[in-house]
Amino acid sequence: MKDTPDPGPTFPIALPIQLAVNGKRHQLDLDPRASVLDTLRDRLGVMSVKKGCDHGQCGACTVLADGKRVLSCLCLAASYDGADILTAEGLGTVDQLHPMQQAFLDHDGFQCGYCTPGQICSAVGMLDELAQGMPSHVTPDVRKVAELNDAEIRERMSGNLCRCGAYVNIVSAIREVGQGQAASAALPMPVAREVTR
Amino acid sequence: MTTDPKTASVGQDRVRIDGPLKVTGTAPYAFEQPTENPAYLFPLTSTITRGKIRAIDASAARALSGVLEVLTHENAPKLLAKTDTELYILQSRDVHYFGENIGAVVAETQEIARHAASLVRVEYDTEQEDTRFRPEHPERYNPGKINTGIPADSKQGNVEQGLAEAAVTVDEVYATPYEHHNPMEMHSVIAEWDRERLDGVLGVLGERPHLRIHDASQGVSYERLMLLPLLGLLPQQVEISSPYVGGAFGSKGIPHAQVMLTVLAARLMPGRAVKYMLSRQQMFRSVGHRLTTHQRFRLGAAADGTLTAITHDVQQSSSRLKQFAEQTVNATRHLYAAPHRETSTRMVPLDIGPATFMRAPGEFPGMFAQETAMDELAVKLGLDPIELRLRNKPDTDPESGKPHSSHHLGECLKEGARLFGWEKRQAQPRARQEGEWLCGMGVAAATYPRQMTPPTKASVAFREGKYHVGIAAADLGTGAWTVLTQIAADALKVPEEDVVLHIGHTDLPLAFLAGGSTGTYNWGSAVMVAAVNFRDRYGLTPAEGDEAEGSAFFPDEAKKYMLDAYGAHFAEVKVSTVTGEVHVTRLLGVYDPGRIINPRTANSQFIGGMTMGISAALHEESYLDSRPGYGHVVNSDFAGYHIAANADVPDVQARWIEHPDPMFGPTGAKGIGEIGIVGVPAAIGNAIYNATGKRLRELPFTPAKLVE
Ligand code: FES
Ligand code: FES
Numbered sequence: 001m002k003d004t005p006d007p008g009p010t011f012p013i014a015l016p017i018q019l020a021v022n023g024k025r026h027q028l029d030l031d032p033r034a035s036v037l038d039t040l041r042d043r044l045g046v047m048s049v050k051k052g053c054d055h056g057q058c059g060a061c062t063v064l065a066d067g068k069r070v071l072s073c074l075c076l077a078a079s080y081d082g083a084d085i086l087t088a089e090g091l092g093t094v095d096q097l098h099p100m101q102q103a104f105l106d107h108d109g110f111q112c113g114y115c116t117p118g119q120i121c122s123a124v125g126m127l128d129e130l131a132q133g134m135p136s137h138v139t140p141d142v143r144k145v146a147e148l149n150d151a152e153i154r155e156r157m158s159g160n161l162c163r164c165g166a167y168v169n170i171v172s173a174i175r176e177v178g179q180g181q182a183a184s185a186a187l188p189m190p191v192a193r194e195v196t197r
Numbered sequence: 198m199t200t201d202p203k204t205a206s207v208g209q210d211r212v213r214i215d216g217p218l219k220v221t222g223t224a225p226y227a228f229e230q231p232t233e234n235p236a237y238l239f240p241l242t243s244t245i246t247r248g249k250i251r252a253i254d255a256s257a258a259r260a261l262s263g264v265l266e267v268l269t270h271e272n273a274p275k276l277l278a279k280t281d282t283e284l285y286i287l288q289s290r291d292v293h294y295f296g297e298n299i300g301a302v303v304a305e306t307q308e309i310a311r312h313a314a315s316l317v318r319v320e321y322d323t324e325q326e327d328t329r330f331r332p333e334h335p336e337r338y339n340p341g342k343i344n345t346g347i348p349a350d351s352k353q354g355n356v357e358q359g360l361a362e363a364a365v366t367v368d369e370v371y372a373t374p375y376e377h378h379n380p381m382e383m384h385s386v387i388a389e390w391d392r393e394r395l396d397g398v399l400g401v402l403g404e405r406p407h408l409r410i411h412d413a414s415q416g417v418s419y420e421r422l423m424l425l426p427l428l429g430l431l432p433q434q435v436e437i438s439s440p441y442v443g444g445a446f447g448s449k450g451i452p453h454a455q456v457m458l459t460v461l462a463a464r465l466m467p468g469r470a471v472k473y474m475l476s477r478q479q480m481f482r483s484v485g486h487r488l489t490t491h492q493r494f495r496l497g498a499a500a501d502g503t504l505t506a507i508t509h510d511v512q513q514s515s516s517r518l519k520q521f522a523e524q525t526v527n528a529t530r531h532l533y534a535a536p537h538r539e540t541s542t543r544m545v546p547l548d549i550g551p552a553t554f555m556r557a558p559g560e561f562p563g564m565f566a567q568e569t570a571m572d573e574l575a576v577k578l579g580l581d582p583i584e585l586r587l588r589n590k591p592d593t594d595p596e597s598g599k600p601h602s603s604h605h606l607g608e609c610l611k612e613g614a615r616l617f618g619w620e621k622r623q624a625q626p627r628a629r630q631e632g633e634w635l636c637g638m639g640v641a642a643a644t645y646p647r648q649m650t651p652p653t654k655a656s657v658a659f660r661e662g663k664y665h666v667g668i669a670a671a672d673l674g675t676g677a678w679t680v681l682t683q684i685a686a687d688a689l690k691v692p693e694e695d696v697v698l699h700i701g702h703t704d705l706p707l708a709f710l711a712g713g714s715t716g717t718y719n720w721g722s723a724v725m726v727a728a729v730n731f732r733d734r735y736g737l738t739p740a741e742g743d744e745a746e747g748s749a750f751f752p753d754e755a756k757k758y759m760l761d762a763y764g765a766h767f768a769e770v771k772v773s774t775v776t777g778e779v780h781v782t783r784l785l786g787v788y789d790p791g792r793i794i795n796p797r798t799a800n801s802q803f804i805g806g807m808t809m810g811i812s813a814a815l816h817e818e819s820y821l822d823s824r825p826g827y828g829h830v831v832n833s834d835f836a837g838y839h840i841a842a843n844a845d846v847p848d849v850q851a852r853w854i855e856h857p858d859p860m861f862g863p864t865g866a867k868g869i870g871e872i873g874i875v876g877v878p879a880a881i882g883n884a885i886y887n888a889t890g891k892r893l894r895e896l897p898f899t900p901a902k903l904v905e
Pocket of ligand 2: 113444
């Protein structure tokens, strides 16, 4: 054979990485090529994050890393040393669903459910971005705080593909949670109850 | 169904039973099934289109630490019967298409497997190939029969006479591209071989190999039936599970090569589970696609719109390795009345991977042509397109003369027009402009037939105070977990909480796959019969362990009728005069679906189909590089192959007119998984014509085709 390829460095090379996943700390020795996504799924058995493309094109792998939504397939685990990762099962459990999970259930915001954990993490992160006043492509005036409306939700959720086509129900679910959050933010601070003797 | 309406579960809005698992991400899909110390597979795929493998040098890969095995045709276990050419892999040096699985590396981790695969060197002797689809291809052939077993050609009356008599005619060519299903969950397999004591039907067989598979499958029973003759195994030796499937749309209907590849690799390391999830790029190679079509459609009509002739001549792509003859002409044979009618199907053999079912095979491409042609006819006649369709509604099935078991297309069209505000539509194109946007409305009819279903069974067993209902069905996101529970609860006359459903495993009673929109009426029928048998035998107070089976029942009388679901799609679009971009601002579907078991999951099925219809209309096309030496899809990821995103789908609504149809079986349901996509691209294309005056006859409607 003419050009027998150079096999490159001998694996495994292992890098010591610390990750907190859904509140649990892990000290890991990782292949430097490993993504956060593959580390969660193949090394830690955390399957509540999904792989839909491995190329940052579908959103199925969305997790909250230190509170921000990220595509975990594009995150090398080595560069997330020390990060706090939250997946859908860290947001809520079957017995105690997160309000966003409850809203997806109530509005039937899914069919096969494969894009769903990513949609839910993305929606939680997205409402947070909106609350912080980040504009989007459809925000009419970027100097003003973007308001929560369907166009903003659709635009900001367009990185999360759903082949089952649950989009209109996804928007209803997020709208409901977003409006609830906005309403509770507008409530006056609770006043301490008077103590009677 | 005869349950007391107060306690009935069927027809009620029910949250998905599998919902809590899905919103927390804890429903285990195939790749996520717990396995001890699995090994990971990465495939070797051909980089030529046609020829023979001369040599494979895997020495560098084998030398890599962590590599467990390199599988090629040289060391692959022998398969027994060549019952399926798509699954009969690694048995020779032959290469049939670009990207075909020609081997695999198995390693301790995914990273190592993938790296090692890149180190394997393959030399080929190439042969002359042909991957360029074109009409009038010299080798095109008549397949005799097309899918669903109907003849490839049909003829009634004399179409030339019918066209000569017509006051107005349409004669156009319509085309649909290759498409790929792209469920969000890529196909995934875990295979493990063991040895087990087998006490089979043939007596004690002793120690025999036992194969355990976790697959993303639309039907484990039929998957197993297809694998057995190739592997030379008895049914008891193969076990397949698939409780949750992350979308399928036909691509997981029958097993493709990746299942056999993983099974063969695992055979080389008994006792160790081998896992393989395709990459998104590999999804464009060997797990099926929607074939491409070239369709000549001719219509003739009298001045009042009455059709005199319909002809539909289809030429479509085919893999030389395995034919898939889509029933593109089917709906044309049944939807509209006309005394003179003719259809034909020709296959164009190419060196490409096999096509397979993709949501509404046949009806999807065929109805794009038919419903666009009907709109063109309406324009020529100066007639409202809804009125044209109503005038040509047949009294009986135009081909067989049989009466329809139920037929509510007219209601769908009229009710849809009312709900959509059709009266606001201007018949004249380019009559509505808002800034840079030209706006328009379009309509198309939809139809989807009753498909034949091979034997399907279900069981009911009473254990620990619960009724355990078993059937090897599959829930692809369709809602089967929920609706089968509802059907079982009513049939057993118990609350849903007392029913525990078991699906997605070959240990359960044999069931036909989730395909052809048959799931609810086919599995539902089997569950109802099993429940009735159970109550007949054990009454209302069964004892622990009591069990009964039942087979799906369909009335004999149904043979006397033509069985179809119907619907109508209404689209409103705006088209930019600057960029040619199309926005579907509203889409409404109104259906005649028989009985609706669960309005919530049904609604999702309809809007899901319609959303995929928007996707097909605006974006989807797999570009096959057909230059010599190539033959692969160049846009093989989501950056190149666009599917509808959230922002593409502002307002999609479904309504239905519920007329339960007992000829479809005891559930009265007609099947709703596919009709939501049928005709949607035509409705959108017709709306684009109404907006712009431009008639598009090729999918998808990309900006380049519309820029002014
Ligand atoms: S898997 Fe990360 S974006 Fe698709
Ligand atoms: S629910 Fe199936 S892909 Fe979104």
